[in-house]
Amino acid sequence: MTSVSAPEARSGLGATYRTDLWWGKPLATFLGLSAFIIYSTWAAFQAEHYSFGAYLSPFYSPELFGDSPHAWFGPKPGWWPGFMPWSPAFLILWAPAGFRLTCYYYRGAYYKAFWADPPACAVSESRKSYWGEHSLPLILQNLHRYMLYVALLFIVFLSYDVWAALWFVDTPGADPVFGIGVGTLVLLLNVILLGGYTLGCHSFRHIVGGFMNRFSHAPVRFKAYSCVSCLNRKHQLFAWMSLFWVGFSDIYVRLCSMGTWTDWRIL
Numbered sequence: 527m528t529s530v531s532a533p534e535a536r537s538g539l540g541a542t543y544r545t546d547l548w549w550g551k552p553l554a555t556f557l558g559l560s561a562f563i564i565y566s567t568w569a570a571f572q573a574e575h576y577s578f579g580a581y582l583s584p585f586y587s588p589e590l591f592g593d594s595p596h597a598w599f600g601p602k603p604g605w606w607p608g609f610m611p612w613s614p615a616f617l618i619l620w621a622p623a624g625f626r627l628t629c630y631y632y633r634g635a636y637y638k639a640f641w642a643d644p645p646a647c648a649v650s651e652s653r654k655s656y657w658g659e660h661s662l663p664l665i666l667q668n669l670h671r672y673m674l675y676v677a678l679l680f681i682v683f684l685s686y687d688v689w690a691a692l693w694f695v696d697t698p699g700a701d702p703v704f705g706i707g708v709g710t711l712v713l714l715l716n717v718i719l720l721g722g723y724t725l726g727c728h729s730f731r732h733i734v735g736g737f738m739n740r741f742s743h744a745p746v747r748f749k750a751y752s753c754v755s756c757l758n759r760k761h762q763l764f765a766w767m768s769l770f771w772v773g774f775s776d777i778y779v780r781l782c783s784m785g786t787w788t789d790w791r792i793l
Contacts, residue, residue, distance in 0.1 A: 539642060541650040548646040555639035558766070562773055566619075569776050573613035575783040576776070580691045580702075581709045583776040584716055588683045589614045596690075622772075625677040628670035630728045631765050671729040681724055684717045694791075706793040709778060716768075716775045723764035726757030 542548065569576075569585050576583040577594040589596045591603050592614035602612050626632050637643045644651035659667050691710040693702035724730070735751035738744060757764065781787040 538650055539652040540645060542646075542648055544646075544648055548649055552639040552642075552645050555635050558769075559636060559639065562769055565773055566776075569780070570613055570615035570619055571611060572780075573615070575780045576614070578709070578779050578783040578789065580694055581707075581713065581779045581782065581789075582687050582690070583779040584684055584687070584713070584720075584772050585619065585776045586615050587680075587687050588618060590617050621673070621676045621680060624669070625673040625724075626765075626769070628667045628673055629765065630670070631761055633667060671733075674724070674727055674729045674733075677724050677727075678730075681717065681721055684713070684720065688714050688717055704793075705791055707789045707791050709782060709789045711792075712775050712778050716771050719764060719768040719771050722757055723761070723768040725754060726759075726761045726764055728758065728761070730754060731758050 540549075566585065569583075573592075576586040576592075577589075577596055582589060582594070582596045586592070587596075588598060590598050591600060593601055597614070606612055638645055642651055643653065657664075659665055688710065691713050692704055692706065694705045694707070695702050731751070731754045734754050735741065735744070735747045738747065738751075741748035741751070778787065782789045
């Protein structure tokens with residue numbers, strides 16, 4: 527029998543025997559996530575043009591304190607430190623950001639794209655040992671299962687925003703009338719994509735039935751587990767589509783508020 531010896535492993539960051547464009551995917555991930563982080567940070571600091579009539583940007587929902595009609599408890603609270611910049615988004619963005627930051631898919635994505643840990647399969651990294659996620663700051667990744675409960679609550683808030691986006695006040699002081707605008711559909715699709723991403727979460731899959739040994743005794747749980755597993759198989763797709771669309775939803779509301787875009791009434 528003829529034996530074939532494997533080539534010696536190469537060492538050093540980026541060393542590999544691969545001849546394909548292995549760096550394409552991590553580069554695209556780096557550019558995509560960087561663009562979203564830059565835009566979302568900028569949008570959060572604006573504290574204006576985040577609502578337009580019945581529409582509220584998902585970056586600011588729920589608006590606990592603020593100047594728009596959507597604010598739950600009135601304008602900027604007096605207890606907010608005067609030396610700190612103010613935006614209603616500062617009070618709530620930690621929740622969706624924490625959920626995505628600790629997501630199992632996003633971990634693998636930004637570990638490769640930002641830390642080159644490793645940059646791709648069969649591509650060398652500079653680190654010689656595996657540290658895992660057993661100490662600060664990476665041990666905080668284990669909070670993902672708890673951030674899931676908060677993310678599920680935000681789906682409820684955003685769903686209510688879609689309901690609110692069905693009622694328009696065409697004349698000041700008049701009663702709201704039912705209608706559907708392009709913005710209504712934008713916010714609706716945002717909830718659908720975020721719901722697909724959140725409900726397809728690996729932690730949610732485990733909660734629904736991942737710890738069970740026999741599904742024959744729990745047919746309802748098995749059906750729910752199958753549905754979540756179906757979404758989980760598309761978790762990467764939902765992760766990117768929901769990320770893009772939540773950013774576009776903010777852009778749509780912002781440009782309508784600025785008068786740059788016209789929100790067409792469909793019904």
